[in-house]
Amino acid sequence: MGEKPENRVDRIVSELLHGRRLKLRGGDAEEKEAIIAAARLSAASKGVQRMHPAFRKRLAESLGSAPADGWLTRRAALVAGLGVATGAITGGLIGRALEPASTAVAAIPEPRLISPTNGQWTDVGALADFSEGQGKRVSAGAVGAFLFRRGESVTAVSSMCSDLPCELRWNGGTGVLDCPCHPASFKPDGEPTNKAYRLPYLDLVSVRVTAAGRVEVLGT
Amino acid sequence: MTTDSSSSRNEGAGEGGGDVLELPAASSSTAIALDELELVYAFIYARVGNRADAEDLTQQVAMKAIPRLRQGAPASAIRGYLFATARSVLGAFWSVRLGLSESELHEDLAMAIPAGPPSEEPAERARRILAGLSDNYRRVLELRFLHGYSLKEVAAEMRSTVGAVKVMQLRALRAAAKVRIDG
Numbered sequence: 001m002g003e004k005p006e007n008r009v010d011r012i013v014s015e016l017l018h019g020r021r022l023k024l025r026g027g028d029a030e031e032k033e034a035i036i037a038a039a040r041l042s043a044a045s046k047g048v049q050r051m052h053p054a055f056r057k058r059l060a061e062s063l064g065s066a067p068a069d070g071w072l073t074r075r076a077a078l079v080a081g082l083g084v085a086t087g088a089i090t091g092g093l094i095g096r097a098l099e100p101a102s103t104a105v106a107a108i109p110e111p112r113l114i115s116p117t118n119g120q121w122t123d124v125g126a127l128a129d130f131s132e133g134q135g136k137r138v139s140a141g142a143v144g145a146f147l148f149r150r151g152e153s154v155t156a157v158s159s160m161c162s163d164l165p166c167e168l169r170w171n172g173g174t175g176v177l178d179c180p181c182h183p184a185s186f187k188p189d190g191e192p193t194n195k196a197y198r199l200p201y202l203d204l205v206s207v208r209v210t211a212a213g214r215v216e217v218l219g220t
Numbered sequence: 221m222t223t224d225s226s227s228s229r230n231e232g233a234g235e236g237g238g239d240v241l242e243l244p245a246a247s248s249s250t251a252i253a254l255d256e257l258e259l260v261y262a263f264i265y266a267r268v269g270n271r272a273d274a275e276d277l278t279q280q281v282a283m284k285a286i287p288r289l290r291q292g293a294p295a296s297a298i299r300g301y302l303f304a305t306a307r308s309v310l311g312a313f314w315s316v317r318l319g320l321s322e323s324e325l326h327e328d329l330a331m332a333i334p335a336g337p338p339s340e341e342p343a344e345r346a347r348r349i350l351a352g353l354s355d356n357y358r359r360v361l362e363l364r365f366l367h368g369y370s371l372k373e374v375a376a377e378m379r380s381t382v383g384a385v386k387v388m389q390l391r392a393l394r395a396a397a398k399v400r401i402d403g
Contacts, residue, residue: 006386009393010371017368021272024317032318033397034390037349041365041396042269044346049265051258055275059282063253163297164304181304 002027009034016042111190111201114143114158114218119206121216127209130154135170135177135188140219145205146170146177147215148188154215156205157190163199177202256299257282260306266345267310280309352399357392364389 003011009031015023016038028035043049051059122140130136130149137159138145144159146168157177159168166181176185176193185193190202206218260281265274285305346366350358356378363369363377375385 006383006390009390010386013364013389013393016269017365019270021270022268022317029318031390031394032314034393035318036267036314037393037396038365039267039269041346041349041361041393043266044343045365045368046269047343048262049271049274051254051261051278052271052275055278056254059257059279060254062279063282063286164301165308166304181300 005031009038013038013042017045111157111204113204113206115206116141116143116218116220119218119220121208122219124215124217127152127154127213127215130215133175133188134172137170138217140205140217143205143217143219145207145217146188147207147217152209154207154209155189156207156217157186157188158203158205160203162186162190162192162202168202253282253286256302259299260302263303263306264310268313273313277306277309277313281306284309349396349399353392353395356388357395360385360388361392361396 003025008025008028012022012024012028012035015021022035022039024035120141124138124140124147127149130147132149132151135146135148138147144167145156146159147154147156159177160166161168161179161181161184163184164179164181166179168177168179168186171178171185174185176187178185183194184199186199186202187193190204192199192201208216210216257278261274261278264277264281265271268274268277281302285302350361353361359378360374363374364371369377371382371385371389374380374389375382378385380388
């Protein structure tokens with residue numbers, strides 16, 4: 001016999017009010033709206049929360065051991081008004097990035113080709129379905145792409161912005177892909193349009209046109 | 221904004237904040253990232269309502285976003301990236317736990333990227349939600365969530381039974397989920 005909805009939700013409310021983790025069981029999804037409302041009210045009852053000192057310490061340690069691909073530059077930190085006492089920097093991930101500006105100028109990464117593990121070609125439509133020069137969003141499993149037809153050939157770039165994890169939108173008026181999350185846009189070949197502040201190119205996606213006139217994308 | 225990342229910051233720490241721990245030696249630089257993640261933590265906590273899940277999800281945001289942040293990224297993009305990642309991580313959390321789709325989560329995840337330290341936003345949000353409920357529903361949720369009453373205490377206060385209060389609590393939460401507080 002299934003748990004009554006009121007008992008189910010009260011169990012979750014009680015756990016939240018005791019500061020416990022959300023432990024959801026099969027069937028709880030039936031009351032998903034009530035559960036989300038309960039989580040919000042539980043949070044509100046405790047006011048704005050800051051990280052616990054022990055968690056903050058763990059996080060600081062994990063930041064210090066993260067890969068050194070780069071994080072804030074000194075310039076970015078100053079622009080952010082974060083008041084960085086650069087003389088006090090003692091190392092770690094952020095410390096590496098807060099080096100003199102001359103070392104913080106990164107080369108624009110070349111576009112990368114997405115090569116899915118065990119990738120497979122996915123039919124995304126007939127060539128005739130694609131308008132000349134107009135971006136069309138397609139999915140090939142987990143790979144999202146914008147396709148552009150040029151005569152009998154088709155090119156493809158990733159549908160994800162190279163700077164923020166947001167889905168791009170095709171802007172037919174300006175002929176670029178716009179990022180909805182910040183002022184960034186990309187040409188159909190993936191090149192960022194902003195010359196002053198250069199973002200990485202969009203990743204490239206493998207695409208082909210079969211002898212039968214079908215367009216296929218290499219996805220998952 | 222100060223870069224003093226140890227004692228002053230820890231005094232106001234959340235649920236369990238009593239003991240003050242010193243940060244690692246590289247604190248003045250690491251604090252920059254932690255300042256940003258502090259905002260992310262508050263955002264996540266306001267939606268999951270408990271510390272353990274909020275910590276797990278904040279950690280996920282840090283591990284996903286920070287290695288991908290490029291040198292030279294503008295400040296607005298750094299915070300924007302962290303919050304975009306936080307929305308993605310939260311979306312996955314609710315999707316896995318409750319099978320919610322992205323569209324169902326739209327309102328829950330919609331937000332303006334904060335310009336500064338956490339405000340009293342969750343309390344204000346809750347006040348507005350409760351204001352949109354009928355008297356009985358508002359009362360049961362106020363007593364339960366804001367005053368920490370047990371079901372028995374709520375029943376006594378409202379001159380009802382535990383069973384009836386439990387049902388009323390469920391209906392009140394369902395109604396709270398439908399309250400639109402945009403604008």
